[in-house]
Structures are given as C-alpha cells and as structure tokens.
Amino acid sequence: MTDMEPTAEAPVQESIVEPRNPEAAEVVEIKRTTYNLKKTGQAPVSITPKSNDIKLEPGDQLIRIYKGKLIEVDVLDSGYKWDGEIYPTLTHISWKATGYQIGGNNFFGLPTKRRGE
Secondary structure, X not given: OOOOOOOOOOOOOXXXXXXXXXXXXXXXXXXXXXXXXXXXXXXXXXXXXXXXXXXXXXXXXXXXXXXXXXXXEEEEOOEXXXXXXXXXXXXXXXXXXXXXXXXXXXHHOOOOOOOOO
16 A cells, blocks of 8 residues: 555545434444535535635634544634644645645645635
C-alpha cells in the first residue's frame, strides 16, 4: 500500500458508530469519507470536493481524513479552531496539517474562488 492521498473518485471510508441520542442505547453507523461536514445538531455528511452549494456557518465542523489522521476543525465567528488553537483561515490549518503549502478550501474539499471573483 502506498502513502498516496486518496482521490475524489475513490475516497477513504471509515465506519464510525455514534449515538443518535446520548440517553438512548440505540446507535447509528456513519460512513465518513475523506471530506465531511457536520452542521450543528446533525450527523456528519460526506461532501463532494468543489461543491458550489456549501456555506460554512459558526458552529459547523469540517472533518477531513488525511493520511489516516482525523482532522476536525470547528468554524467560529472569527476564524477556525483546530487542535486547541484558533487560526484566521483554513489555509493556515492545511499548511500545518500537511507540512506544505496547500489552499485551505482545496484541502477540505470546499469550493474555491479565483482572485477577483
């Protein structure tokens, strides 16, 4: 097996069992892919990279699996929280997580804009 990044055509899937209701004994299995978005009060959903209909709001959580490591980023009013620190942009987080320069929207599978758009 190589250390290559999964592609959008063949995303990594990981089964995670999370309680639907903390008081209930019933659980639901959630399939997490490489790119996921969790809206407040909802289970994580898989997102298609570069989808144009994604709008982040405070309280949302971006979930990314990168080289087997789970990266969970909380969306705040004034930035993004990851690994106990607050960052002004997703790009700062993507650089720190990967060790090289990559755009934050690209890394998290979010829509990108060209300058001037």
